[in-house]
Amino acid sequence: TQLLEQSPQFLSIQEGENLTVYCNSSSVFSSLQWYRQEPGEGPVLLVTVVTGGEVKKLKRLTFQFGDARKDSSLHITAAQPGDTGLYLCAGITGTASKLTFGTGTRLQVTL
Amino acid sequence: DTAVSQTPKYLVTQMGNDKSIKCEQNLGHDTMYWYKQDSKKFLKIMFSYNNKELIINETVPNRFSPKSPDKAHLNLHINSLELGDSAVYFCASSHRGLNTEAFFGQGTRLTVV
Numbered sequence: 001t002q003l004l005e006q007s008p009q010f011l012s013i014q015e016g017e018n019l020t021v022y023c024n025s026s027s028v029f030s031s032l033q034w035y036r037q038e039p040g041e042g043p044v045l046l047v048t049v050v051t052g053g054e055v056k057k058l059k060r061l062t063f064q065f066g067d068a069r070k071d072s073s074l075h076i077t078a079a080q081p082g083d084t085g086l087y088l089c090a091g092i093t094g095t096a097s098k099l100t101f102g103t104g105t106r107l108q109v110t111l
Numbered sequence: 112d113t114a115v116s117q118t119p120k121y122l123v124t125q126m127g128n129d130k131s132i133k134c135e136q137n138l139g140h141d142t143m144y145w146y147k148q149d150s151k152k153f154l155k156i157m158f159s160y161n162n163k164e165l166i167i168n169e170t171v172p173n174r175f176s177p178k179s180p181d182k183a184h185l186n187l188h189i190n191s192l193e194l195g196d197s198a199v200y201f202c203a204s205s206h207r208g209l210n211t212e213a214f215f216g217q218g219t220r221l222t223v224v
Contacts, residue, residue, distance in 0.1 A: 030209050030210075031209060031210045033212075037152075040217065040218070041217055041218070042115070042201050042203070042214075042215025042216050042217055042218055043154070043201075043213075043215050044215070045212045045213065045214075048210050048212070050209075050210055086152055088154065092209060092210065097142055097159070097205055097206075097207050097208060097209070097211050097213070098156060098159065098167055099144075099156060099213060100156075101146075101153070101154040101155065103151075103153060104151075104152045104153065104154075106152070
């Protein structure tokens with residue numbers, strides 16, 4: 001069974017702070033995605049990383065895929081209240097487009 | 112203009128009842144999924160259909176039966192509901208293949224009492 005452990009589980013920070021969320025597995029994935037989910041909504045894709053060691057930036061968010069394609073990190077610079085939500089990593093394997101989701105990180109950014 | 116829509120959004124029912132959740136996507140995707148999100152927000156795949164054919168069937172009780180009448184629809188029927196079935200069920204769709212983006216519906220919060 002493929003497991004993706006995210007840390008931390010919960011994070012409460014003030015506006016302007018930086019943070020990093022980690023997504024770790026013992027399994028190798030073809031690619032890895034990060035989603036954000038807001039209350040009462042479904043997850044929405046933020047990014048897909050494909051190549052080991054790949055770094056992608058989306059405004060204040062920086063995503064990295066581990067060299068061995070087993071782990072990933074999400075770094076947010078100068079967090080804003082609008083960043084509040086549940087962050088989910090998801091590993092993709094096989095041609096069936098099966099997503100294995102991580103355990104989730106709940107982020108709250110306060111003024 | 113909702114891309115993936117599922118109904119109902121809320122469902123409260125008694126143990127032992129049978130219920131269905133419907134899902135439709137207008138994105139032209141060939142693959143649809145059902146995911147279950149538990150109270151700890153853990154999201155786990157249940158089923159996946161590609162062009163109406165079942166391609167992923169995780170370890171799910173056979174009380175759960177998906178049905179895909181066409182590529183744009185994937186319904187979930189649940190028989191003999193149990194307390195442990197209470198969760199949020201998400202429908203999603205995508206193009207089949209690696210690195211594809213999955214689009215999720217708003218979820219159906221099922222509460223079994």
